[in-house]
Amino acid sequence: MGKTLELEHVSKFYPGVVALDDVSFSIEEGQVHALMGENGAGKSTLIKVISGAIKPEMGNIVIEGKHFTSLTPGLSKEMGIGVIYQEFNLVPTMSVVENIFLGEKIGNQIMPNFGEMHRKAQEIFAEFGVAIDTDAMVSELTPGKQQLVEIAKTLTRNVKLIIMDEPSASISVADVQTLFRIIGQLRKKGVTIIYISHRMEEVFEIADAVSIMRDGKYVGTKAMREVSRKDLITMMVGRELNESYPVRPQEAGGCVLEVEHLFGNGDRDISFSLRKGEILGIAGLVGAGRTELAKVIYGAEKLDRGKIKVNGKEIKIRSPHDAIVAGIGYIPEDRKNEGAFLEFPIDWNISIMSLPRLSKGMVVAVKKIDELANQFQKMLGIKTPTIKQYVKNLSGGNQQKVVVAKTLATNSNIIIFDEPTRGIDVGAKQEIYQLMNELIKKGISIIMISSEMEELIGMSDRIIVMHEGTVQGELQKEDFSQNKILEYASGL
Amino acid sequence: MKTNKKFNTGEFLRNNMAWVLLVVCCIIFAFISPNFFSLINIINILNQNAYIIITALGISFIMMAGEVDISVGFAISLNGVIVALLMTKLGIPSFLGVIISIVLGIVIGLVNMLVAYKLKLQLFMATVGTTTIFQGLAFVMTQSKTISDLPVAFKAIGQGYIGPMPIPVLIAIILFIMVSFILNKTYIGRYVFAIGGNVEAARLAGINVFGMKIFIASIAGFMTGVGAIILSARLGSVTANMGTGLEFTIITAVLLGGVSVRGGEGKISGVVAGVLILAILSNGMQLARLDVYYQFVAKGIIMLAAIGFDVFQLNRKKKATIKVPVTEELTK
The missing domain is CATH 3.40.50.300 (P-loop containing nucleotide triphosphate hydrolases)
Structure with missing residues (x-):
């Protein structure tokens, strides 16, 4: 033949x-x-x-x-x-x-x-x-x-x-x-x-x-x-973990977020919990319903049924605004279309979610915004000559840092990172990982949706694996393996 | 460094294009017609165009948020007709007429926005429909006749002076300051730009997009109401035709002012310059004794040029964003 x-x-x-x-x-x-x-x-x-x-x-x-x-x-x-x-x-x-x-x-x-x-x-x-x-x-x-x-x-x-x-x-x-x-x-x-x-x-x-x-x-x-x-x-x-992931002490605390029998946006009957100071990885193939889940929790899509509890108390989240008030932040996977305002300066972007706090009455306090933006520029190492630079002129990694800063500025306790390192270079990836560890140290809890096996295994304390809109399995740190994750993700 | 500087010059010209053009227009017409630069003529131009400036201030909000409203011309007609009828037929007092006109303006703005929202249309498409309805209603109510004999107190709003300043110009200045303040100093202004710049990112940033659109529609409607009052009062009479074509003048002016049809950018001072450019062109052409219909041709060309420039900027940006990764790749 x-x-x-x-x-x-x-x-x-x-x-x-x-x-x-x-x-x-x-x-x-x-x-x-x-x-x-x-x-x-x-x-x-x-x-x-x-x-x-x-x-x-x-x-x-x-x-x-x-x-x-x-x-x-x-x-x-x-x-x-x-x-x-x-x-x-x-x-x-x-x-x-x-x-x-x-x-x-x-x-x-x-x-x-x-x-x-x-x-x-x-x-x-x-x-x-x-x-x-x-x-x-x-x-x-x-x-x-x-x-x-x-x-x-x-x-x-x-x-x-x-x-x-x-x-x-x-x-x-x-x-x-x-x-x-x-x-x-x-x-x-x-x-x-x-x-x-x-x-x-x-x-x-x-x-x-x-x-x-x-x-x-x-x-x-x-x-x-x-x-x-x-x-x-x-x-x-079949590959070794060839990247190094920064180590952090494991000391997860009480439950900060509980999702019980959540239905909506194509996902079915999802239950899981997030403990204080942990990174919960969400694995799954494209189309498994991970981003859809995050958007329901964040109030960007409709919750059909189910409960979301923050610090043990059930809350109603009807819009992203409600989620932000409840201390939940979401950093979208689609940086250009959902995360960044490319045609606006860095400081404008970083402050846009926190403006009421940064204003006197209705009037925007430019000084406070400058302080905030400078603080985040240093904290995240955003490489730019000035915080007045337009975001479209930054590299992918630095754009991602601006998007992260925008959510961090709201002082959320729970942050959902959706594909946090997609399309950024290795150096910027390491910086994002370091940042996540620092956030954990401060008592912030993180949900990380990722399609990169190494990243999931390297960074997570626990991983839940999704398949076709449901949770297929949960893995504790000691049970992490790429084969296990892929088996669950394929619905086996 | 060099490329950076060059970029900023371009950006400066782009942001202030309207004012540069305005100065150029003034110089040209000063040469053509010696009467052009007289104080009377300048105040006259401002006075005649105050209602356009005011209405354009409102439409700017809509366009900065990434939408286009083409119903404003007949919205003004309808508004003027209803208020004039109430005052002349039912004899309601002038101050009530003013209030009704403003409320009506806001209601019309909200109707447009809600129609677009409920039918899941762009505001542009929704207003293609509503503008026809407004036109029809205005003609039905007037029976195509002119309504004159507006109350004297009402006419004073459009024809009176405080010192050397016509009242319409004063109102325009006050509203301009108000709008500049909202857009440039308050976080509401930033939300308007955010929605225009990237509506999905704005939604995910926790901004109440629908609430903001209601607010924007109300502001634009308020301005339309004020515009209708000033136009009717200055003319002293109302016809169903009085707002005809205004929408395109305003959209042209707003685009000339540097507001993008894609929203998210623009300076409100540029919009004022945009209105004045168009005003000066028609004033200058009148002084040069050109047939009035040439003005339509000129306006049309300018509108196309303004939109063309806007699209050109968009393409340039697209190319720029594609170029960046390519150069990165080459250096690797």
Whole structure:
């Protein structure tokens, strides 16, 4: 059997991050090839390279013997590659048939041949054995059927390789079975499939081979029948803790925050507690409902049911303002869209959440703001010539410090850090860790949501692991291991 | 260091573009028409445009918070019509007319904001609808006729003088100081900019975004009410058409003043300069005996230029933010 796709030494760099590090591997023709790895392992970047959405800095992509240093979306299509992204690329207000032939020409230049289009679309669906009305509006279909439309879209061309990015994430269990059946049919027709998923059971059910990525590197490829789940997890994790984490004494006190049977914002029946002076890590895959949970606790999203107790007393949090008053602070993961006011100066940003305290009556006390901003600039080591500097002109790490300072300035006792070190360099990371320890020393309690295993294990006193909107497990410090976390996070 | 300085000059020009333009306009028209720089003409310009300045002060709040209101022209018409009818047909006293006009202004502002909120629309789209309703109501109520014979005491607000100063100009100055104070000195002002700059970050910062929008709508409505009083009082009569086109003059002026359509920035003094630029252009063109319809052409071009400049700034910023990481990468 030949090789449909080969990657030779492909590398892709982003500022401060190596997204793909010298990745070489190949996909056999006619296989269902699973691609696995933790969040941020480089799977999405790899797909984008293959689909032509981004250009790698180094390396070759070989498709059926032809060498390319980079692809464009058009070229990738022409070479017979189809991609089905997690977010569907359909026009919801157009019919199934219009979507399937979007951008394709059937008939002459001016008058499209709709009859022919319908016939071809129905042919594809008939072959799959699914009933979809080709005249129906896409927005009226279930996500599972929308996905089939996406697949049909790729099949109108002479497609040789279909890449599916977490295809089962947003569709129902029954639809997953249909999807698997269709994947089987496609394989019989000789179409190669790259199947990206976090779900072990699926990969074992349909894949012929699996390749693992980790930290932007290719780890290895195994035939499905020679590996076990444990092997895969070890391959996905399989690294030493190579960063050092500042040590702090362990002396957790009484409960400061209790969440009891919380429902809301897609999360179900979540209970946990946070003790004074501890860092509680929240682990989970992307989409496990961690940020959603934080936003409910912070009052930014609606709590449907359940209790939130601060220092043993139940409180009603209806808005972020209520949370801030109760001493709860939230530092968002999306720094640019939710955290920082980029077009405003540092001092303006740091003070914006604490203005009533920094004002006489309604009038802002500029002097107090300057003092506060200078104090935080020193405390957090924000590197800037002046606190009047616009935040957009700072580096990612320093922007993050400003966002942290903004919340710290409210004197919260409980602080939720959501991906506190995402997209910042190693030095700034260490500074954030140091800062967390200092906060703990002051008796502040921290919830840290993170997708970085090392960070979770290095910094947390306790970790709860979420999976699909619920708490899957809790780990004490002595039981921390990457394998355990990943098992819980995968729902095993 | 050098790049830093250059950046600041750009920023200075950008922040004060309206005043620079205003000076340029004044110089040009001083050459064209010798009457331009007479005290009478200057006071005349201020007097004629006081109601626009006042209304623009209110609209600035809305635009700084990242929204656009295009209903203000017919909101003024409707407001003027209702109050004039109450005073002439029902004979309510002038002071009550003033109060009703202001309350009505606030109510109209709140209606716009609530329609946008309830329908989950941008204020711009909501006001596309409400402005048509206001227009219709104003014409229905007047039967397309002019309402004259406003009470003398009411007309005095628009036509009277205190010393050498026309009352409208005095009111505009007082309201300008009030608005500058709110925007520049109080934390409410900072909240307005925060919402305009990044509404989600503002919400997560604990700012009551909806409450602030209600406040902003009320302030803008208050200014519209005052604007309506001054316009009706100065004209001495009211028609359903009296506010026509005002919204675009004001939006142009506010943009010229350096307030971005994306919100979050702008200086209120620039808005005053923006109104005056447009006023001087039409005054100067009148003095130069140009056909009045040329003013529409000129205003339209200026509006496009102002929006174009705003978008140009946005693109420049986007490019700048992309450039930063690239250079970082190269140095690594």
